[in-house]
Structure formats: C-alpha cells, structure tokens
Amino acid sequence: MLLPPQLRKIIDVIGIQAKPIVDEIRTTIAKAGAAANERHAGAAEQQRAIAAAVNRLAEELVTYQKNQNAADARRECRERKTLRALRASFACSLLLAAFSVVSTIAAVVSTKAARDAAGAAITSADAAMKQVNLMQYDQRPWVALTPFIDGDLTHDNLGDAFFYLRFTFEALGKTPARQVELAITAFANGDMITEQKKLCLSNENRRLITPTLFPNQKFLVERQRFVIWKKDMGLQVPGGPELSMHKATIVGCAHYRESLTEKEHFTPFIVHLGVNSEVSGDKTVFIDSFALQETTIPKDRLGIRPEPVGLAAN
Numbered sequence: 001m002l003l004p005p006q007l008r009k010i011i012d013v014i015g016i017q018a019k020p021i022v023d024e025i026r027t028t029i030a031k032a033g034a035a036a037n038e039r040h041a042g043a044a045e046q047q048r049a050i051a052a053a054v055n056r057l058a059e060e061l062v063t064y065q066k067n068q069n070a071a072d073a074r075r076e077c078r079e080r081k082t083l084r085a086l087r088a089s090f091a092c093s094l095l096l097a098a099f100s101v102v103s104t105i106a107a108v109v110s111t112k113a114a115r116d117a118a119g120a121a122i123t124s125a126d127a128a129m130k131q132v133n134l135m136q137y138d139q140r141p142w143v144a145l146t147p148f149i150d151g152d153l154t155h156d157n158l159g160d161a162f163f164y165l166r167f168t169f170e171a172l173g174k175t176p177a178r179q180v181e182l183a184i185t186a187f188a189n190g191d192m193i194t195e196q197k198k199l200c201l202s203n204e205n206r207r208l209i210t211p212t213l214f215p216n217q218k219f220l221v222e223r224q225r226f227v228i229w230k231k232d233m234g235l236q237v238p239g240g241p242e243l244s245m246h247k248a249t250i251v252g253c254a255h256y257r258e259s260l261t262e263k264e265h266f267t268p269f270i271v272h273l274g275v276n277s278e279v280s281g282d283k284t285v286f287i288d289s290f291a292l293q294e295t296t297i298p299k300d301r302l303g304i305r306p307e308p309v310g311l312a313a314n
Contacts, residue, residue, distance in 0.1 A: 141173035142313075143180060143213060145254045145267050147304060150223045153273075153297040159230035161248070163273060163302065167221040169254065171213040177256040180213050181206040184252035186226040188233050192249050192270050196310050200253035200266045213256070226250065248273035248288070250304070253311075265314050270307035277301075 151164030171177050183199040183206045199205065210219050228248050254267040274288035275297060286303050 139174050140258055140263075141171060141175050141177035141213075141215075141256060141265070143177050143254055143256050143265070143267050144170045144172055145182075145252070145269055146170070147250065147252075147269070147271055149299055149302045149304060152299050153302055155295050159233075161228040161230075161233070162225060163228075163248075164223050164225050165250065165304075166223050169209060169213060169219040169221065171215050171217050174215055176215065176259045177213040178259055178262075179211065179255070179257045180209045180219070181255040182209050182221065182252060183207070183255065184224070184250065186228065186248065186250045186273075188228045188248055190249070192251050192307065193310060195251045196253065196268055196270060199251060200255075200268050200311055206255060209254075249307075266311075267313045268311040270310045271304040272307060274303055274305060275301055276303045 146168045147165050148168070149164070150166040153161060153163040155161050167182065169180060183204070185195060185199065185205070187195065209221055213219055250271050250273065252269050254269075255264060256266075257264050272288045274286050276284045277287050286305055288305060
C-alpha cells in the first residue's frame with residue numbers, strides 16, 4: 001500500500017523521535033532479565049547451602065549417636081568394675097574379719113608365745129633406735145676450740161690489767177657446722193661454773209665467728225683483748241707481802257648447729273691465766289697468780305691452764 005508522501009514523512013519523523021524511548025525500553029527489559037537470572041542463581045546457591053547444612057547436621061547426629069553409644073558402653077564398663085570392686089572389697093573384709101577372729105583365737109591360745117614375740121620385737125626396736133642414735137652421733141659435727149696467748153700483759157696508770165688471746169676453731173665431725181658463734185668473758189674473782197652456764201645455756205653475748213665450718217677445716221679468730229679491773233684483783237698472796245692478781249679466769253662457750261637438723265650444740269671451756277716461773281735450770285712451774293708490781297709481763301712468760309671441771313660438750 002502506497003502511502004502519501006506527506007504521511008510517510010510524518011511516520012519517519014515519529015520513528016526517529018521514538019528510537020531513544022525504544023532503546024531505553026529494550027535496556028530495561030535486558031536488565032530485568034539479568035536480575036531475574038541473578039535471583040535464580042542466588043536461589044540455587046541457597047538451596048545448595050541448605051542441602052550441605054542438612055548433610056552436615058545428619059553427619060553430626062550420626063557422630064553424636066556413636067559417641068553417646070561409646071559413653072554408655074564406658075559407663076556400663078565402669079559400673080561393672082565398681083560392682084566387682086565392691087564385691088572384692090566385701091569379700092576381703094570378710095576374709096580380714098575371719099583372719100582377725102582366727103588371730104584372736106590364736107593369741108588367746110598362745111598368750112605366752114605372743115608375749116615372747118612382743119618382747120623380741122621391742123628388743124629389736126630398741127637395738128635399731130640405738131643404732132640410729134649411734135649413726136647420728138657418728139655423722140654430726142663436732143667443734144673444738146683452742147685458746148692461746150697472743151700478746152704481753154700490761155697495766156695502765158689506773159692499775160687495770162690487759163692481756164690478749166686468740167682462738168682456733170676446728171671442725172672434727174663428718175658434717176659441716178653452721179652458725180659458729182663465740183660467747184666469752186674474763187674475770188679475777190667469781191664463780192666460774194655459774195659464768196659458764198650463763199654463756200652456754202643462753203642466747204646472750206654471742207658473736208658470729210663464721211657461717212659455716214666444714215669438716216677438718218680450721219678457723220683462726222682475730223686477737224681479742226681482755227681486761228681485769230684493779231677493783232676485782234686479789235689481795236695478798238699467802239706467805240708473801242706483795243699484792244697479786246689471783247685466778248684470772250677466762251670462761252667461754254662455742255655454739256654451732258647441725259647442717260641438716262639445725263640442732264644446736266656447744267663446746268664450753270675454762271682456762272686460767274698465769275705465769276711460767278723458773279724453778280731451777282730449765283724447769284718451770286705454772287703459777288696462776290702474779291705480782292702486780294710487774295708493769296709488763298712478756299708474752300713468752302704467760303701461760304694458760306685448762307680447768308678440768310665445768311660443763312661438758314654436748
């Protein structure tokens with residue numbers, strides 16, 4: 001059908017103007033189709049995830065059932081073992097009760113034999129305890145203390161006397177001695193036993209010598225000065241007119257502890273200061289008093305004499 005030229009021209013103009021609208025409609029349709037496809041793909045993915053979750057849940061249910069069955073089996077096993085243990089304990093109790101009854105009957109029947117056996121056991125225990133005590137004494141530390149003169153005896157212008165001693169500590173035991181201490185005093189007149197008890201049986205007037213003294217080790221203590229006051233010195237020597245100092249006595253106590261048990265021990269000593277005087281020729285005699293008119297007495301003339309009485313080392 002042939003259209004008039006004017007009408008065709010109008011249609012062509014309308015088509016040119018409507019093309020953008022048609023293109024936009026086509027684009028919108030294409031985007032809608034793509035979105036629909038995307039939603040379809042998302043739904044499929046969700047279905048696959050749900051299926052996988054269902055499968056995992058099924059597997060976990062199977063695993064849980066297996067674990068539950070195993071736990072039930074272990075519980076039943078424990079219950080059976082507990083029951084067997086109770087039965088065994090009950091049977092053992094019955095046996096012990098029966099044994100006790102039999103033992104009681106046997107003890108009643110053989111009382112003398114039981115007394116003899118008990119006496120033998122006590123004797124054996126006493127012997128074992130004595131052996132333990134001997135071992136303890138054999139292994140414990142022992143500390144010996146040796147004093148010696150270490151200077152001249154001098155007097156000051158007031159008449160007070162000064163002298164000097166040193167001490168050697170020696171470990172004689174088989175184990176170390178710990179916390180080795182010394183308590184010491186000197187006096188002219190006094191009860192030496194009372195003074196010694198004060199030093200050995202109390203914690204007063206102690207001075208640390210060394211923290212540890214090992215077996216066979218010797219330790220030399222520095223020189224120590226002692227004073228005898230004039231007011232405490234003696235009067236006349238019997239048979240002589242001169243004034244003398246009588247019985248200058250040094251009393252001391254060495255304290256120490258065992259390494260393992262911390263048990264404390266002490267070594268007491270009492271010595272008297274005196275003068276070695278010549279009698280005839282090379283023969284000398286120790287005199288535990290000396291004339292005060294001698295301002296200085298040389299070290300080589302001084303001596304000390306141990307006192308045999310007093311506390312014993314523990």
